[in-house]
Amino acid sequence: MNADTEGYPSATPYDEFHLKVHTQFTPASPDSDSQTPSGPAAVRCAITLPDEMWWRSVAVHESAHALLGWTLGIPVERLTVGEQRSRVYGGMTTLRGGKNAQLYAVALSSEAAVAQADWLAAQGYLHPELRECIEQLGSVGDQETVDRLARDGFIVDRDRADSDARTILALPQVSSAVRSLAAVLFTRRALEQDEVASVLREHHLDRTALPPVWLPGLTPADASDSAPVSEATRPRPEPTDTDESPVPAVPSHLREAAERIVAESKRRAGQMPPGIASRPQGPAQPHPPAPGTPRHGLRR
DSSP states (O other), X not given: OBOOBSSOSOHHHHHHHHHHHHTTSOOOOTTTTSSSOSSGGGOOSGGGSOHHHHXXXXXXXXXXXXXXXXXXXXXXXXXXXXXXXXXXXXXXXXXXOOSOHHHHHHXXXXXXXXXXXXXXXXXXXXXXXXXXXXXXXXXXXXXXXHXXXXXXXXXXXXXXXXXXXXXXXXXXXXXXXXXXHHHHHHHHSEEEHHHHXXXXXXXXXXXXXXOOXXXXXXXXXXXXSSOOOOGGGSOOOOOOGXXXXXXXXXXXXXXXXXXXXXXXXXXXXXXXXXXXXXXXXXXXXXXXXXXXXXXXXXXX
């Protein structure tokens, strides 16, 4: 799961994906589509979030991954939050150890992006388009890392992993620990393994009291629910060109408004340095190795 990267190779995949997120919505008015929206509720895109809100929300995202890994017994080696916003920006969670790919699928769940969007909503950033932007852009890198494990032959079920992650993150003691860790991470920008453990020890989390997660090989009788083992758990071959669905055309009246968002993204990227090795804000990720020395990056 070696998903940290020194630079995003091309603006095109990111721009096109970002474009499609926003073309699902009614074009913004000139005021709400400007670089300085009139208030939190008018912010429709991650690009126009104030820097502090963006980085605090990134810290929540990374802390959610860290808590998921820690509760599953996967050592959290390092957490980072970036300092420059560009095509490659966000944070990174480094997890090492463990042998079960499904546990990594839980730790790297896209529910971390949901936690990020929830935190922003609690700060007054309530626009549904912003939530969609955060959740979609924030989870693509996570989903790609998990899907690559399946393509490499590991038995993983992303839907079950997301469901288990959602259950864990909803626990009051876990959500409280996420907030505490995020506050420390935002201030220090990077936390090593012992620093993460120090923060989490203050919350006295009892791993044995947490709900069990689904693992491959469980039958309906001994799983935590009665659902059958999903076909998603079966290894999938590398996709070919014929596996890919055609990209639907974007209506011209929506594309014009959405392209302004893409143009602002490119403008910011051209003015700022590439930033630190971080979770790419686009669908491309390096191929991960087998579980044991995973690294994970974020995209928003």
